[in-house]
Amino acid sequence: MLRKKEKANTMASSGSNHTTLIANQTEVCGDMHFRGNLVIEGRVRGNVSAHSDSDARLQIVDGGMIEGEIRVPHVVINGDVKGNVFASRHLELSSKAMVEGNVHYKLIEMVKGAQVNGALVSNVDMESTGEPRMIEYAEETVIDAE
Secondary structure, eight states: HHHHHHHHHHHHHTTOOOEEEEEETOOEOOEEOOOSSSEEEEEEEEEEEEOSSSSSEEEEOOEEEESSSSEEEEESSSSEESOEEEEEEEEEOOOOEEEESOOEEEEEEEOOEEEEEOEEEOOOOBTTSSOOOOOOOOOOOOOOOO
């Protein structure tokens, strides 16, 4: 019985079940770093990030806006983004998504109507930092055919 209680406290302290809401008509100026879920209905002027090893999820709803870089494992966009997006696990661009910047993703879902004014960059081999990993090439081996 004690083990279950300890496990529940650990899960609660991890922040994975917590949701933060930036409500409509609310503006936040400055960089944000979060755990759990972040829902943007208002406006954020600054970079938004979460640790890439977490299951953090960012959702920008219709009418929501971020002016800055996004670095979050799971991202759902149905609002406006002015800046680059780095989704180290999953990116969903819904029908009213408008992104002005490059989009880096591991897995992407894009619905009819979504707009991206920038490059779509597939990073299947992303490192845990959310940065694209450089591909290393082995030295070429020459074999003489006789």
